[in-house]
Amino acid sequence: MTPRPGATRPSHVPIRQNHGQVHEAHSISAGLDYPGVGPEHAFYRDSGRAEYVPATDEEALDAFVFLSRVEGIIPAFESAHAIAALRRRAPKLRPDSLVVLNLSGRGDKDVSEARTLLEARS
Amino acid sequence: MSRLDQAFERAHAEKRAALIVFVTAGDPDLRTTAELVPALAEAGADVVELGVPHSDPIAEGPTIQASSFRALQQGTTLAAILEVCREVRAASEVPLVLMGYLNNVLAFGEERLVEACAAVGVDGLIVADVPFEEASALQAATEAMGVQRILLVAPTSPPDRVVQIARRSAGFIYCISVTGVTGARAQLPPDLENLVKRIKRVTPKPVAVGFGISTPDHAASVARMADGVIVGSALVQRIGEAASPEAAIDSATRFVRSLSEAIRAAR
Numbered sequence: 001m002t003p004r005p006g007a008t009r010p011s012h013v014p015i016r017q018n019h020g021q022v023h024e025a026h027s028i029s030a031g032l033d034y035p036g037v038g039p040e041h042a043f044y045r046d047s048g049r050a051e052y053v054p055a056t057d058e059e060a061l062d063a064f065v066f067l068s069r070v071e072g073i074i075p076a077f078e079s080a081h082a083i084a085a086l087r088r089r090a091p092k093l094r095p096d097s098l099v100v101l102n103l104s105g106r107g108d109k110d111v112s113e114a115r116t117l118l119e120a121r122s
Numbered sequence: 123m124s125r126l127d128q129a130f131e132r133a134h135a136e137k138r139a140a141l142i143v144f145v146t147a148g149d150p151d152l153r154t155t156a157e158l159v160p161a162l163a164e165a166g167a168d169v170v171e172l173g174v175p176h177s178d179p180i181a182e183g184p185t186i187q188a189s190s191f192r193a194l195q196q197g198t199t200l201a202a203i204l205e206v207c208r209e210v211r212a213a214s215e216v217p218l219v220l221m222g223y224l225n226n227v228l229a230f231g232e233e234r235l236v237e238a239c240a241a242v243g244v245d246g247l248i249v250a251d252v253p254f255e256e257a258s259a260l261q262a263a264t265e266a267m268g269v270q271r272i273l274l275v276a277p278t279s280p281p282d283r284v285v286q287i288a289r290r291s292a293g294f295i296y297c298i299s300v301t302g303v304t305g306a307r308a309q310l311p312p313d314l315e316n317l318v319k320r321i322k323r324v325t326p327k328p329v330a331v332g333f334g335i336s337t338p339d340h341a342a343s344v345a346r347m348a349d350g351v352i353v354g355s356a357l358v359q360r361i362g363e364a365a366s367p368e369a370a371i372d373s374a375t376r377f378v379r380s381l382s383e384a385i386r387a388a389r
Contacts, residue, residue: 006225006229007224007225007228008178008225015225017225019199020176020200020223020227020228021194021226022178
């Protein structure tokens with residue numbers, strides 16, 4: 001569901017909604033489990049300064065495992081979405097490209113949830 | 123003179139406070155709401171507030187949250203509520219006030235909603251989560267269409283803001299009795315009378331008190347200090363507990379009658 005302009009809690013922000021009722025959000029990461037988009041992000045997108053891409057729960061979980069294995073760094077589920085997006089994007093970049101990834105949070109807080117989700121997979 | 127103004131004038135002439143009751147539109151269903159509203163008026167309600175159920179009702183306590191959820195489960199929409207208002211208006215002259223949240227208003231369209239209110243006979247509008255600085259479109263539309271926009275004063279509103287709110291509020295001023303959400307409470311706040319006085323000092327408009335007024339005794343106490351008494355959660359609770367729509371109407375009208383009698387007896 002694409003967010004449309006609205007007002008909730010109590011800012012004017014884009015919200016996932018139907019007839020003005022706010023649509024329940026879902027994400028494996030608590031920090032992304034929110035139906036609205038912050039005003040700054042809405043502005044960056046509208047002004048063309050940033051491009052926003054989605055990642056699924058599954059992709060984020062894969063990325064969580066990937067970074068933990070490759071670098072020994074456990075990313076937060078939120079940051080794992082960025083890693084998932086980068087894994088999709090990186091093969092299309094020139095080999096000498098410089099990439100900065102903002103690993104915004106640590107995943108210690110998510111290991112128990114990750115374990116539950118990974119066990120449910122196998 | 124608007125139906126709302128007339129209701130306060132009539133109560134004033136009878137030397138009593140006006141009784142304003144709140145029910146959630148669509149709980150248990152809109153058919154029942156259409157029957158319930160005229161019945162509440164007959165039982166002694168001077169004004170009926172119809173709650174527009176919202177997914178994120180930030181001013182509501184558990185009782186009205188649950189009621190809003192039941193109404194949304196029934197698929198209640200603002201458009202369908204307006205049709206019920208049209209139906210009620212054909213049967214009754216009771217002043218009708220819609221109370222809801224900004225996002226439903228924005229989704230419907232601010233001007234379109236106010237026009238629809240005027241067309242179906244809704245007299246007033248309360249949008250609980252919009253600060254008055256951010257409601258210029260709503261303010262302009264309600265003033266142009268003769269729909270009265272009722273604004274809320276909280277115990278935390280500073281004096282200069284009370285003056286501004288009182289100036290813009292139409293019909294009456296909704297005085298929130300507590301810093302908190304709606305819901306029945308055991309006692310009225312001790313400093314309520316001072317809050318009402320603080321508002322009445324700056325405006326000749328009627329002041330009605332809501333939030334936490336749960337019993338006929340509470341209603342009588344508030345009736346002695348304010349121009350209007352607003353009862354919501356305690357009524358919604360009775361509707362929610364009823365075994366059938368008929369029982370809900372019966373229980374709600376009996377409760378409203380007891381509130382009305384208490385207010386009329388209060389001196």
